[in-house]
Amino acid sequence: MVIxxxxxxxxxxxxxxxxxxxxxxxxxANRISFQEVDITMxxxxxxxxxxxIPRDKQPEKGNPLPPQIFNEDHYCxxxxxxxxxxxxxxxxxxxxxSSKPSVQDSES
Numbered sequence: 001m002v003i004x005x006x007x008x009x010x011x012x013x014x015x016x017x018x019x020x021x022x023x024x025x026x027x028x029a030n031r032i033s034f035q036e037v038d039i040t041m042x043x044x045x046x047x048x049x050x051x052x053i054p055r056d057k058q059p060e061k062g063n064p065l066p067p068q069i070f071n072e073d074h075y076c077x078x079x080x081x082x083x084x085x086x087x088x089x090x091x092x093x094x095x096x097x098s099s100k101p102s103v104q105d106s107e108s
Contacts, residue, residue: 003027003034003076003095006049006068010040013065019079020067026086032095039066071096 005027007020027034039046053064053075069076076095077085085094092099 001072001096003032003097004037004070004072005034006037006039006045006066006070008040008066009038011066016065016067023067023069023079023082026082026091030091032097069095 005020005023007024008016011017024034024036026032037045037049039049049068049070050063052070052073053068057075057078058064064078067079067082069078069082074096076082082091082094085091
């Protein structure tokens with residue numbers, strides 16, 4: 001299963017940049033395989049992301065902000081959900097991963 005992190009490479013928001021860096025940095029540091037999907041470059045992917053975020057996670061106004069995290073096509077959550085899972089030490093459950101990957105798994 002592939003973790004997909006939907007990001008915006010060109011954003012004027014410092015908060016969005018920091019949130020994206022925090023998610024990507026954590027995944028890299030823990031050798032969790034993931035794919036970045038840049039919604040500023042791929043209109044089709046941006047629209048797919050918007051359509052696949054559950055209604056209860058949609059903002060009252062505007063569009064959901066990156067980063068948004070999916071495991072394949074299953075929505076995991078946004079930065080706030082990710083941060084809470086880090087605080088609760090439940091990131092692997094949040095990402096729908098069975099356990100921490102071994103070094104061999106992450107390099108293959």
